[in-house]
Amino acid sequence: MTGIPVNTDVRLRHGRVSLALSFLVQGVAFALLVTRIPAIQDRYGISDGLLPVFLAAVPILAGVGSVLTEKIVARVRPRVVLRWAQPVVLLALLGVAAGDQVWQLAVALGAFGLSVGALDASMNMLGVRLQRAYGRSIMLGFHATYSLGGIAGASLAWAGAHWDLPLLVSYLPVVVVLLPAALVGSRWYTEADVDTDRETGPGGTDRETGPGGAEATLTGGSVAFKALLPLCLVMTFAYIGDSTVSNWSAKYLQDVLGSSDEVATVPYNAYMVTTLLGRAAGDLGVRRFGPVAVVRFGALLAAAGFAVVALAPGAWVGILGFTMLGFGLCVLVPQCFAAAGRMFPGASDAAVARLNIFNYVGFLIGSPLVGALGDVWSYRGAMLVPMLMILATLVYAPSFADGAARYGGRHDRSRAADVG
Incomplete structure (x- = not known):
């Protein structure tokens, strides 16, 4: 320990665990979607020719969601974006399973893609900030929990396919468990750096003041x-x-x-x-x-x-x-x-x-x-x-x-x- 307040240590530990939970939930949700694509295709009667259009739409809209997140976090903290993007992802996944018409699938996948882009961007923003706070590498650990979630989601999808369960029956219990867990866990998201004091700059922009008093805008500045x-x-x-x-x-x-x-x-x-x-x-x-x-x-x-x-x-x-x-x-x-x-x-x-x-x-x-x-x-x-x-x-x-x-x-x- 180096004189850093105990409550700061606790906040960082809680923030690290809650962010790891978010990565885990995202891994489960994404795996459940991509591993049940044949079942989704059968449910909505999508032809092999049309299927690539739906599949390509998700990453394209996710890219749009990531771009929009860059703009949003100039005014709203990343943890707020993450807190609300994750429930939308889970509800959109449920929407994929609940519909029975192609336009309903398009809406659900559109919501899924946009929110996944916001979720991926904001999760990694918080991960980068936490790593800066720790002063040592922790990013791979967050992505490890994503991989663990992917394995869990793929296993659940296999069980659903093996027992020939309807998509809604397969997805609903997962969402019922993960949605409240994600919302509760979001209470402990943190963006703090242990060696800086946070303050609010002009226009409500987050700033950090280092030990020497120099300011750096966290959400502003330029990226070459x-x-x-x-x-x-x-x-x-x-x-x-x-x-x-x-x-x-x-x-x-x-x-x-x-x-x-x-x-x-x-x-x-x-x-x-x-x-x-x-x-x-x-x-x-x-x-x-x-x-x-x-x-x-x-x-x-x-x-x-x-x-x-x-x-x-x-x-x-x-x-x-x-x-x-x-x-x-x-x-x-x-x-x-x-x-x-x-x-x-x-x-x-x-x-x-x-x-x-x-x-x-x-x-x-x-x-x-x-x-x-x-x-x-x-x-x-x-x-x-x-x-x-x-x-x-x-x-x-x-x-x-x-x-x-x-x-x-x-x-x-x-x-x-x-x-x-």
Whole structure:
């Protein structure tokens, strides 16, 4: 302890737990939607030709939601946006299950997409602020709870499909449990920095005053896109890799490596578990070796995973490659957000909101890109394209340097309290 008030420590611990809960709830909700797409298609009678339009609309609207969040947090604190975006996501998920006409599905998915964009942006804004308050890497832990939520949501979706439950019966109990939990947990969201005092600037803008009396506008300031661009590219590459696994791993194992239907479901499950494990341990790696080394190691491991998948002689070697991908890719996205917060400490909210857009850009590009290359070339060859993109991350790794923030590298800031 370094003379920081005990009540500040408690507030940060509560804020960290409540934000982790938010990441967990979001992981469950998103997994429940994307893993039941065939059931949604059957319920509304959507043709195979029209389905991609609905699927593309969600990330596009999520990008719009992220842009709008940047504007909103100039006047309203991110924790307020998060407090109300999460219930909308859960209610929109319920709306997807409750409707029976295509226009109702369109409205529900529209609400889901916009609110997911606001939710993703505001969650990571708070995560970046909390990491700054702790003075050490904690972002990977938040994303680990998202992965845990994704595994839980996918498991619940499997149970619903296995027992042939209607969507509403499958979704309603989850929303009934998670909605009040999210609302109660939102009471402890915090944006405080332990080494600064918060005050209100002109026009109600949040400001922080450091020990030397210098002010920095948290929600204002400028974000130089040229400086942010390397992180945007890495974010895009990471989600192209992620969407390749989620959309093509089963088909690749079955059609290219000749596996059975059951074995074809293993790679994505292995990928999700290794993503969780990698993120759970990742913060320790960042603190010990620094973010640049962790990003480089993750990129090399992910690229090696794609190479193993492309050259695999059989299904189990292919599964090994997808497992390597989970361990490698899992560190990139959380470190992108953390690096953006360090790069623009006076405008971290705006930087996170803009960076978050490229989450959805990668999601939109990845699946069609691999599918098109697989059709005109080969699926083995198609796996080499995301591999090369991930390798390009090595060029941009210096952008993740912690600089004066001193997160990791065998040390934490000496004035930071260990608060959990």
